[in-house]
Structure formats: C-alpha cells, structure tokens
Amino acid sequence: MTATDVRTPPPAAKRRKAPLSEGKKAERRLGWLLCAPAAIVMVAVTAYPILYSFWLSLQRYDLKFPDERKFIWFTNYVTVLSNGYWWTAFGVTMLITVVSVVVELVLGMGLALIMHRTIIGRGLVRTSALIPYGIVTVVAAFSWRYAWTPGTGYLAELVSPDGAPLTERASALAIVIGAEIWKTTPFMALLLMAGLALVPDDLIKAASMDGASWWQRFTKVMLPVMKPAILVALLFRTLDALRVFDNIYVLTNGANETSSVSMIAYNNLMKGLNLGIGSTMSVLIFLTVAIIAFVFVKLFGTAAPGSSDDGRR
Amino acid sequence: MENPDRHPRRRRARARALAAAAAFVLLAPLAACGSDDEGGTPVLNLYQFPVEKMQDVIDTCNQRANGAYKIVYQVLPRTADDQRVQMVRRLAAHDDSMDILGLDVTWTQEFASADWIKEWAGDAKAQVENGTLAGPLASAQYNNKLYAAPNNTNVQLLWYRKDLVPNPPTTWDEMISDALALKQQGKTYQVLTMGAQYEGLVVLFNSLVASAGGHVVSDDGRTAVMDAGTVKALQVMKTFATAGVTAASFSNAVEDEVRLAFQGGGGAFQLNWPYVYASMQSDAPDMLKNVGWARYPGIDASTPSVTTIGGSNLAVSSYSKHPDLAFQAALCLRDADSQKYLAINSGQPPSIEAVYDAPEMTKAYPMKAEILNELKDASPRPRTPAYQNLSTVVAAQLSPPDQIDPQRTAASLKKSIQDAIDSKGVLP
Numbered sequence: 001m002t003a004t005d006v007r008t009p010p011p012a013a014k015r016r017k018a019p020l021s022e023g024k025k026a027e028r029r030l031g032w033l034l035c036a037p038a039a040i041v042m043v044a045v046t047a048y049p050i051l052y053s054f055w056l057s058l059q060r061y062d063l064k065f066p067d068e069r070k071f072i073w074f075t076n077y078v079t080v081l082s083n084g085y086w087w088t089a090f091g092v093t094m095l096i097t098v099v100s101v102v103v104e105l106v107l108g109m110g111l112a113l114i115m116h117r118t119i120i121g122r123g124l125v126r127t128s129a130l131i132p133y134g135i136v137t138v139v140a141a142f143s144w145r146y147a148w149t150p151g152t153g154y155l156a157e158l159v160s161p162d163g164a165p166l167t168e169r170a171s172a173l174a175i176v177i178g179a180e181i182w183k184t185t186p187f188m189a190l191l192l193m194a195g196l197a198l199v200p201d202d203l204i205k206a207a208s209m210d211g212a213s214w215w216q217r218f219t220k221v222m223l224p225v226m227k228p229a230i231l232v233a234l235l236f237r238t239l240d241a242l243r244v245f246d247n248i249y250v251l252t253n254g255a256n257e258t259s260s261v262s263m264i265a266y267n268n269l270m271k272g273l274n275l276g277i278g279s280t281m282s283v284l285i286f287l288t289v290a291i292i293a294f295v296f297v298k299l300f301g302t303a304a305p306g307s308s309d310d311g312r313r
Numbered sequence: 314m315e316n317p318d319r320h321p322r323r324r325r326a327r328a329r330a331l332a333a334a335a336a337f338v339l340l341a342p343l344a345a346c347g348s349d350d351e352g353g354t355p356v357l358n359l360y361q362f363p364v365e366k367m368q369d370v371i372d373t374c375n376q377r378a379n380g381a382y383k384i385v386y387q388v389l390p391r392t393a394d395d396q397r398v399q400m401v402r403r404l405a406a407h408d409d410s411m412d413i414l415g416l417d418v419t420w421t422q423e424f425a426s427a428d429w430i431k432e433w434a435g436d437a438k439a440q441v442e443n444g445t446l447a448g449p450l451a452s453a454q455y456n457n458k459l460y461a462a463p464n465n466t467n468v469q470l471l472w473y474r475k476d477l478v479p480n481p482p483t484t485w486d487e488m489i490s491d492a493l494a495l496k497q498q499g500k501t502y503q504v505l506t507m508g509a510q511y512e513g514l515v516v517l518f519n520s521l522v523a524s525a526g527g528h529v530v531s532d533d534g535r536t537a538v539m540d541a542g543t544v545k546a547l548q549v550m551k552t553f554a555t556a557g558v559t560a561a562s563f564s565n566a567v568e569d570e571v572r573l574a575f576q577g578g579g580g581a582f583q584l585n586w587p588y589v590y591a592s593m594q595s596d597a598p599d600m601l602k603n604v605g606w607a608r609y610p611g612i613d614a615s616t617p618s619v620t621t622i623g624g625s626n627l628a629v630s631s632y633s634k635h636p637d638l639a640f641q642a643a644l645c646l647r648d649a650d651s652q653k654y655l656a657i658n659s660g661q662p663p664s665i666e667a668v669y670d671a672p673e674m675t676k677a678y679p680m681k682a683e684i685l686n687e688l689k690d691a692s693p694r695p696r697t698p699a700y701q702n703l704s705t706v707v708a709a710q711l712s713p714p715d716q717i718d719p720q721r722t723a724a725s726l727k728k729s730i731q732d733a734i735d736s737k738g739v740l741p
Contacts (some may be wrong), residue, residue: 029570063405063427064698085709085741109623150561167564167713255510255565255712259741272702272740273405273427 108188195229359416426698481607510712521546523692560711591660
C-alpha cells in the first residue's frame with residue numbers, strides 16, 4: 001500500500017500525513033457513500049444552473065435577436081464591468097449590506113439578551129420577536145410602501161408631510177434598509193441566542209465574583225465565547241443582504257438609482273431579454289458571494305457554532 | 314405513551330396525511346397546467362391586461378363561434394411592465410397554453426423579431442387591413458409584414474376641472490402658469506400625470522419630443538438622433554417638474570394613481586388616457602360633472618400638439634396548439650362590434666375609423682372628436698425590436714424629471730439609446 005503511495009506524484013504536502021489504516025480507509029469510504037446522495041442532489045440543482053449561467057455569459061444571446069446568437073468569450077464581462085449602472089447598483093448593494101448588517105447585529109444582540117434573560121412569558125416574548133421574520137417579505141414590503149406613500153400612509157404624513165420619501169434616493173434607500181432591518185433582526189437574534197446558550201453560567205458567575213462589571217462580563221467573557229455564533233450570523237446575513245431584491249422591487253422598483261445588483265440582473269434578463277448580459281451579472285453576483293464567504297471562513301475562521309477549533313481546516 | 318409518535322396507529326395516520334399533502338403539493342400545479350380542451354371544444358387562452366367588460370365581448374365571440382372554440386380570458390397584471398414580463402417568461406419557455414396575446418403597441422416588433430408571434434397572411438390579413446386607421450396599423454407591422462391586429466388605439470387627453478379652470482390651456486407654459494395662479498389663490502392646482510420610472514414617463518417624453526418636432530431615432534430605427542427638438546422637450550419637462558405644480562408623488566406616479574388622485578379631487582389638471590372617463594362615470598359621477606377635456610397641450614402656441622399613440626394589438630402565439638382558430642377568434646375580438654362595445658363600456662378608443670361614426674358613440678363618448686383630431690396628428694413610438702430597452706434606458710435617465718439637465722441628458726441619452734439598439738447596452 002505504501003509503495004503505491006510513493007509512486008504517485010509526490011506533492012510535498014501529501015507526504016506529511018501518515019498513511020491511513022485499513023479501518024480508517026473503510027470508514028472514509030463509508031463516509032463518502034453516505035454523503036453521495038446529498039452531494040449528487042446538490043450538484044444537480046446548483047452546479048448545473050451555475051455552469052449553464054457561465055456558459056450563457058460567454059455568448060451574445062438576446063432573445064429579441066435569436067439569429068444573432070454567437071460565442072463572444074468575455075466581451076459581456078467587459079461591457080458590464082465598464083458600465084456605470086452596474087457599479088451604482090454594486091455601491092447601493094454594499095451600502096445596504098453593511099449598514100443593515102451592522103445595525104442588525106447591535107439590535108439582534110440586544111434582542112437575544114432580552115430573549116435569553118426573560119423568565120416570565122418566555123414563549124410569548126420569543127414568538128412576538130419573531131413575527132417580522134415570519135411575514136412574507138413582499139407582503140411586509142407592500143405595508144411599508146403604503147405607509148410611506150403620501151395620502152395612504154401614516155409614516156409619510158408623520159415624518160415628511162410635504163414630500164414623498166420613496167421618490168428621493170437617500171430617503172428611499174433609508175426606507176429599504178429600515179425594512180430589511182425590521183425584517184431580519186429576529187433572524188440575527190435567533191442565531192445569537194444560540195450562541196448565548198453556549199456561554200456557561202459558571203463562567204459569568206466566576207467573573208462577577210472577581211469583580212467584573214456587567215460590561216466587562218459582556219465583552220471579556222460572553223463575546224469571546226460567542227464568537228463562532230456571531231461570525232456565522234454575520235456570514236449568513238451578509239450573503240442574504242447582498243442578494244436583496246424583494247424590498248427594493250416593491251418599494252421603489254429601482255427608481256432613482258436604488259437598484260441592487262439582483263434587481264439589475266433581473267432587469268437585464270427579464271425585461272431586456274438579454275441572456276448574455278444578465279447571466280454575466282448573475283455570475284458576478286455569485287463570485288462576490290463566494291469571495292465574501294471565503295473571506296469569512298478563511299480569514300475570520302467562521303465555522304459551525306460549537307465545532308471545536310481543530311475541526312477547522 | 315405521551316409521545317404521539319410512539320403510537321403506531323397515529324403515526325401511520327400522520328404519515329398518510331403527510332403523503333397526501335405532499336402528493337397534492339406536487340400534483341396541484343400539474344393539474345392546473347393541464348386544464349386543456351374541455352369536452353372536445355378547443356380552448357383558446359387570451360392573455361391580456363385587465364379590461365372592464367372584456368368578458369362580455371368574449372362571451373359574444375364564444376356564442377358566435379358556436380362550439381368551434383372557447384376563448385378563456387387570462388387576466389394579466391395592471392402595469393405594462395408586469396404584463397410584458399409575464400408573457401415573455403411564458404413565451405421564452407415555449408408555453409403552448411397561450412393562444413391569443415393582447416400586446417401593447419410597442420411590443421409587437423420585439424415579439425415578431427423573437428419569433429414568438431405568427432405573421433398574419435391571406436384573408437385574415439385583408440380583414441385586419443380593411444378600415445383600420447393607418448397609425449394603429451403601422452404599430453402592428455414589422456419589416457413590412459403584419460404581425461398583429463390593432464385592437465384599440467389610444468391618445469392621452471388633457472382633463473381639467475371646469476370649476477377651477479374656465480379655459481383649458483393649449484401649451485405647457487400656459488398650463489403651468491394657470492396652475493401657479495390657482496396655487497396662489499389657495500385652490501386645488503396640481504397637474505397630475507405619470508412621472509414614475511417606467512413606460513408612462515417615456516410616453517410623456519415622446520409626446521413632448523413629437524410636439525417640439527424632434528426625433529429620438531432615425532426613421533429606420535437603427536440610429537439614435539436626439540436633435541434640437543428633443544433638447545427643447547427635455548427643457549419643458551424640467552420646467553414642469555421644478556415649477557411646483559406637480560403632486561408630491563409625481564416622480565413615483567403611474568396611470569391608476571393619477572386617475573384616483575384626480576377622481577379624489579387632488580388636482581386641477583390630469584394628462585391621462587381616455588379610460589379615466591369611463592372609470593369616473595362609475596366611481597365618481599359627482600366629480601365628472603366638473604370635468605372637461607381638451608387637446609393635449611403643445612409646446613408652441615401656433616403648432617398643435619403631437620401625441621403618442623397607445624393602445625393594444627392582438628397577436629397569435631407561435632406556440633399555440635390551435636393557430637387557425639386563434640386567428641379567427643382574434644378577428645372576432647377586434648371586429649367593429651367588439652370595438653364599439655369596449656369603446657362605450659371601457660373607454661377604449663377603437664382602431665377602426667368607421668366605429669367613430671356609430672350613433673351610440675356620440676352619447677357615451679363625448680370626447681371622440683378630440684381623440685380623432687389628436688389621432689390624425691399622432692406620432693408612433695420608435696418601431697424597433699429593442700424598443701423596450703430603449704424605453705427602459707430613457708425612463709431611467711429621465712427619472713426623476715426634476716434632475717434633468719437638457720443638454721447633458723440629451724447627449725447621454727443618445728449614447729445609451731444607440732447601445733440599446735445595438736443590444737450592447739446594460740439596463741439599469
């Protein structure tokens with residue numbers, strides 16, 4: 001067995017690992033077999049569309065001009081990446097992502113602490129905190145839209161009786177971000193609450209015996225223990241916020257430069273019927289998501305909450 | 314024994330219920346798709362935007378068909394963008410359950426170029442061409458072939474409150490100063506029209522350009538022009554948006570919001586399609602007494618306005634299972650009787666000229682002279698398969714209208730429109 005190992009081209013890294021025992025090998029084979037069905041389904045439903053989008057992104061393919069379909073390599077990427085609309089949408093998406101995730105983290109932490117500490121009516125508190133997350137985004141977005149439209153809405157009358165907040169860029173973006181925060185803070189709180197449950201009570205009691213103030217206990221004891229949960233929550237929400245679509249579609253429909261990258265990809269695919277340009281945008285969004293996930297996992301060391309340090313690669 | 318899952322009987326019942334639910338969820342959409350020809354009569358699905366009383370016309374045609382076919386009305390959403398997106402998705406997927414399509418005039422060339430609709434030929438073509446107004450007929454042609462049958466046509470009119478405005482303005486400048494005078498007197502003054510970032514804004518732009526004698530694209534639709542007339546039009550649009558005479562929600566308003574605002578007493582002027590008349594008859598008869606109409610305002614007092622042709626065409630889907638019947642049914646849906654019925658009951662101006670002479674039209678349709686007047690000078694929108702891209706780009710660059718900088722906007726529009734025509738452009 002070892003002989004065959006030696007004859008295979010020897011990358012330096014491979015040599016460092018000790019050869020596997022028979023039992024370990026069998027275990028590993030079983031592991032692969034058990035994973036296989038899930039892996040195959042994943043490949044069928046995700047890999048195929050991704051590769052197909054990539055294939056489409058390399059073509060001039062416009063449903064309006066079916067006869068002019070041809071392979072043009074990376075020309076679509078040049079067109080999109082040198083386009084002002086794309087970068088405006090990219091900036092808007094980044095703004096929405098950063099602001100909403102930061103605010104959600106702070107609010108979510110507060111909510112998680114409240115839900116964690118509540119003794120009376122715990123179920124009621126948790127349920128009511130989760131209601132915004134349970135409402136369909138489009139339905140909630142319509143409520144926000146009517147609330148912010150002069151004539152039909154109380155918020156528009158209350159905050160700016162003379163204007164229409166959804167028709168100005170800054171206020172419209174603020175409303176979109178507000179709707180996102182309202183909607184997904186409960187999700188953040190839920191993930192953070194799972195992290196809070198990991199903090200041993202003894203540790204906090206010991207810290208307070210040593211004279212640590214509430215703030216010290218929070219920053220020196222709870223946050224470090226919760227770090228994996230916080231990172232996972234941040235990763236999930238960042239990737240989610242990056243793909244923001246429903247709220248913008250309903251609230252402004254992209255008017256006054258409030259489109260996100262998902263909105264503009266949709267517009268090029270569904271309204272422009274330009275499969276080449278639209279797929280190029282989808283691939284670029286996918287790459288952005290992949291890069292962010294990579295940064296979180298490799299640089300910040302995000303892993304599943306509760307998994308041990310050496311479980312990470 | 315408290316855990317119900319441990320009780321085998323219950324567990325089986327629950328599993329069965331779950332399986333039934335799963336089967337229903339999986340099969341229900343299939344069943345919905347399979348609603349095909351009932352009892353041997355071929356079913357023709359008409360996909361069209363919502364039209365009041367459309368069902369009456371369909372029922373009449375179904376009766377006249379005498380079992381040859383049965384038209385079923387599949388009502389599309391209210392806004393034009395939503396209608397188009399839904400049709401395009403189905404057509405791109407070669408959906409064979411679509412037979413007759415109610416197309417906005419501007420989509421005809423695009424759908425024809427994409428091979429989604431069938432060419433009209435022979436007897437059916439002759440029947441369509443006979444007696445149809447030239448403007449609407451042109452909107453149904455592409456590369457000198459007929460791809461659709463004009464159904465209704467449309468032009469926007471100026472609707473005004475007779476109790477506030479004694480004489481309707483004939484130019485934009487006049488209308489703005491009238492509104493400002495009303496504002497100073499503390500009366501209702503708003504000029505209501507569509508200013509959201511969508512096709513409605515492009516129609517406004519097109520009408521202004523045509524009234525100023527400008528051209529957005531060349532006659533063959535392959536080159537962006539953007540001449541002095543378009544700059545003048547942008548100037549007027551900017552003045553209008555910044556004069557303080559629009560409603561607060563102008564840059565987010567679409568047709569129905571404008572109609573409801575005017576109906577509810579929220580403005581002194583409304584620039585909108587004639588359907589608002591029929592709606593006011595049923596919803597706000599008290600308001601209607603005070604409402605007058607006039608020709609759409611022009612740019613220059615000596616030159617009458619030129620307005621954009623709206624309306625819709627009926628086309629037959631390339632994927633229809635019964636194309637011959639679909640042509641017949643479409644002819645019935647747009648014949649003189651059907652057009653007259655809808656003109657009277659839903660405020661949809663006919664595309665067949667003779668229908669305007671019908672005696673019932675005068676009573677139910679008091680503004681018909683104004684509409685025919687406007688139709689005689691009307692301007693078609695650029696006829697190019699890339700119209701939708703062109704329109705999206707124009708709407709994006711003109712939104713919000715108070716930010717227009719005439720010279721600069723015209724220059725950047727010219728570049729974007731050329732890109733849109735060459736299908737190199739990125740849509741916002």
